[in-house]
Amino acid sequence: MSAEATVFVVDDDQDLCQALRWLLESDGLKVETYTSAQAFLAAYDPDRPGVLLLDVRMRGMNALELQQHLNDRGVGIPIIILTGRGVVPMAVRALKGGAVGFLQKPVKDQVLLDQIHAAIELDAERCRRQTTRATLLARLQRLTPRERQVMNLVVCGKSNKSIARELNVSEKTVELHRRRVMRKMGAGSAVELVRAVLTLEHQQPAPSA
16 A cells, blocks of 8 residues: 555544553554544545444444445445444445444454454455556557457457457467557466456446446
8 A cells, every 4th residue: 555554543532542542552553533524524535545434323423324325335444333332233234335343342452453454454465456457448549449358359369360360360460459458458378368357347337426
């Protein structure tokens, strides 16, 4: 990650926010606290890496509503939810919505810290995937329409001869386009090209607001 991960704590209990700040900062973590979901949303930059630690019941927008709000906007920050009562339907909804943890208070310090560090690693991997996809998309946009045709046929496993016949061009022309595709996509082999295309297909862009 290019930026330091931050633990964003959102809880309308200011004393608990401060206690969590002390705990997390004592473990070397960067922390920001907010006493409402609205305050968090007003300050949050989705490009910042980290993890979101939420109390499930808050005045105004609660944790599950905030989670849904972020999901609707394609924000993939890992979420850990804290609750004073272990309500099964609420936990199921949170986990189905993508939360990486649902912990009942009081939670042991080390359990919470372990969950947070695991979530930070998940977010780091998410950021790496986004960076990889952005790079591949930029490379893909450099291809001409014909080069895209050739690339798609190469990925399907077709030979130069088959591609030439399908596109009604010479094999030499196919070879030229193929070399250009490999260079522009940064692929050293057909396997690497297939991997790049699969990455683009499987990592769909986040929905817009």
